[in-house]
Amino acid sequence: xxxxxxxxxxxxxxxxxxxxxxxxxxxxxxxxxxxxxxxxxxxxxxxxxxxxxxxxxxxxxxxxxxxxxxxxxxxxxxxxxxxxxxxxxxxxxxxxxxxxxxxxxxxxxxxxxxxxxxxxxxxxxxxxxxxxxxxxxxxxxxxxxxxxxxxxxxxxxxxxxxxxxxxxxxxxxxxxxxxxxxxxxxxxxxxxxxxxxxxxxxxxxxxxxxxxxxxxxxxxxxxxxxxxxxxxxxxxxxxxxxxxxxxxxxxxxxxxxxxxxxxxxxxxxxxxxxxxxxxxxxxxxxxxxxxxxxxxxxxxxxxxxxxxxxxxxxxxxxxxxxxxxxxxxxxxxxxxxxxxxxxxxxxxxxxxxxxxxxxxxxxxxxxxxxxxxxxxxxxxxxxxxxxxxxxxxxxxxxxxxxxxxxxxxxxxxxxxxxxxxxxxxxxxxxxxxxxxxxxxxxxxxxxxxxxxxxxxxxxxxxxxxx
Amino acid sequence: xxxxxxxxxxxxxxxxxxxxxxxxxxxxxxxxxxxxxxxxxxxxxxxxxxxxxxxxxxxxxxxxxxxxxxxxxxxxxxxxxxxxxxxxxxxxxxxxxxxxxx
Numbered sequence: 001x002x003x004x005x006x007x008x009x010x011x012x013x014x015x016x017x018x019x020x021x022x023x024x025x026x027x028x029x030x031x032x033x034x035x036x037x038x039x040x041x042x043x044x045x046x047x048x049x050x051x052x053x054x055x056x057x058x059x060x061x062x063x064x065x066x067x068x069x070x071x072x073x074x075x076x077x078x079x080x081x082x083x084x085x086x087x088x089x090x091x092x093x094x095x096x097x098x099x100x101x102x103x104x105x106x107x108x109x110x111x112x113x114x115x116x117x118x119x120x121x122x123x124x125x126x127x128x129x130x131x132x133x134x135x136x137x138x139x140x141x142x143x144x145x146x147x148x149x150x151x152x153x154x155x156x157x158x159x160x161x162x163x164x165x166x167x168x169x170x171x172x173x174x175x176x177x178x179x180x181x182x183x184x185x186x187x188x189x190x191x192x193x194x195x196x197x198x199x200x201x202x203x204x205x206x207x208x209x210x211x212x213x214x215x216x217x218x219x220x221x222x223x224x225x226x227x228x229x230x231x232x233x234x235x236x237x238x239x240x241x242x243x244x245x246x247x248x249x250x251x252x253x254x255x256x257x258x259x260x261x262x263x264x265x266x267x268x269x270x271x272x273x274x275x276x277x278x279x280x281x282x283x284x285x286x287x288x289x290x291x292x293x294x295x296x297x298x299x300x301x302x303x304x305x306x307x308x309x310x311x312x313x314x315x316x317x318x319x320x321x322x323x324x325x326x327x328x329x330x331x332x333x334x335x336x337x338x339x340x341x342x343x344x345x346x347x348x349x350x351x352x353x354x355x356x357x358x359x360x361x362x363x364x365x366x367x368x369x370x371x372x373x374x375x376x377x378x379x380x381x382x383x384x385x386x387x388x389x390x391x392x393x394x395x396x397x398x399x400x401x402x403x404x405x406x407x408x409x410x411x412x413x414x415x416x417x418x419x420x421x422x423x424x425x426x427x428x429x430x431x432x433x434x435x436x437x438x439x440x441x442x443x444x445x446x447x448x449x450x451x452x453x454x455x456x457x458x459x460x461x462x463x464x465x466x
Numbered sequence: 467x468x469x470x471x472x473x474x475x476x477x478x479x480x481x482x483x484x485x486x487x488x489x490x491x492x493x494x495x496x497x498x499x500x501x502x503x504x505x506x507x508x509x510x511x512x513x514x515x516x517x518x519x520x521x522x523x524x525x526x527x528x529x530x531x532x533x534x535x536x537x538x539x540x541x542x543x544x545x546x547x548x549x550x551x552x553x554x555x556x557x558x559x560x561x562x563x564x565x566x567x568x
Contacts, residue, residue: 050563051487053565055495056567063492159485164485166485192550195519195550
């Protein structure tokens with residue numbers, strides 16, 4: 001708990017007068033669904049003045065947010081099918097953000113919604129909240145055909161100290177899309193507070209052995225582990241999925257036609273297409289950011305090297321030429337560099353080279369084995385599997401400062417992948433005989449295991465936010 | 467929640483974009499790493515926020531006399547770029563901001 005004395009202070013009260021005229025139009029009641037912003041009275045406002053602030057404390061401050069369950073008609077079926085999953089999804093998404101701290105629901109006031117009066121606002125503030133996310137859910141009437149109605153969710157975000165509504169939105173969708181509506185609202189709130197959406201509509205693809213019979217198939221799920229579905233049906237070994245940057249495709253390695261090959265499948269499933277290759281080995285594919293090329297680990301004369309190839313199999317090009325083992329290429333987000341693992345100077349370490357194969361330089365030096373590099377979305381950090389002694393852990397290297405942080409401790413941890421907004425890392429954690437996918441903040445805090453069925457490994461996070 | 471106690475005087479004035487200033491402060495504050503300097507060292511950095519949230523025209527308005535301190539303050543602002551878009555109800559093209567780091 002930080003001392004109020006160190007808190008922010010506004011030295012000057014800036015453009016308050018300029019904007020008072022807009023207050024009247026910010027309604028305090030939940031808006032009618034679909035209703036747009038009302039026109040404002042234009043009274044030739046004075047030019048806006050500057051804002052002056054004092055920042056005297058270091059580090060992030062979390063914004064206290066209250067998220068009570070949505071107001072909905074009293075109907076047990078509606079509660080279980082819509083209101084509960086909506087609430088769980090919303091609190092799970094926003095509760096995972098470093099921006100917010102969720103207020104304690106046991107302290108929420110009764111009957112202070114909508115929050116109109118000062119007294120009602122203070123009742124919420126007493127629960128520890130500074131902002132209130134108030135929501136309403138309705139199912140449009142189609143009694144004749146149950147399950148065909150439309151869900152209407154209306155949300156407003158109230159600044160409890162001013163009682164002003166600062167975000168007001170309504171969403172419509174099928175009952176099956178209620179979790180997607182919650183993710184969309186969470187993204188809108190993230191955008192409001194941080195300037196960019198969260199990872200809440202992104203997907204994670206991974207490898208699962210849950211179908212048994214020694215097979216491994218490619219699966220996909222939402223970022224919170226919901227909606228797990230099988231994409232491939234090879235009944236074979238399929239490994240190492242990688243999302244294209246636009247989220248439309250997944251490249252992976254599979255043995256379904258005998259020798260190892262690289263395949264591409266639409267990210268919502270369908271028929272897989274093999275990339276025709278003359279190389280053998282054909283492991284760990286990585287899409288170029290423009291989606292036109294795939295880097296992979298292949299071999300012509302028995303020694304693993306890094307190759308690139310067009311997605312249609314044309315223009316096969318060998319980038320490395322070393323008697324050592326070069327593997328696990330990962331294309332950088334700006335397309336200009338490729339990270340890979342090589343044991344050319346002893347133990348396996350991570351190297352960078354230009355996308356044409358020139359200018360190879362080593363970038364990891366600590367530990368005996370560093371592997372499976374993954375670039376952060378901005379390209380400034382690299383997550384990787386690091387080992388000194390014992391099991392692999394997850395490390396994050398800041399490429400600007402050269403500093404490395406280990407973010408896991410306990411169990412074996414491998415195969416990190418970044419969320420598209422850079423706010424999370426997913427990886428596979430093995431404890432005992434079970435491997436599962438975990439998600440956490442890039443400093444390792446807030447870890448959650450999001451799979452449970454069978455063994456689940458090799459996560460790849462989609463890179464598009466919507 | 468003591469974290470926003472000092473901000474209350476400011477909200478008492480019914481400043482309607484309080485939430486925006488709050489975010490501004492949180493996002494820049496998150497990047498503010500204070501170099502070890504004598505007490506009472508402070509620097510004022512000025513910049514403008516475009517409607518899109520883009521930060522422009524960062525300049526040291528009142529130097530602290532310790533260049534590493536001034537650079538750390540500028541860095542905190544650059545690292546927060548872009549900020550969230552300005553509130554839709556705000557009618558200016560850009561918002562001028564002066565921050566004293568102390």
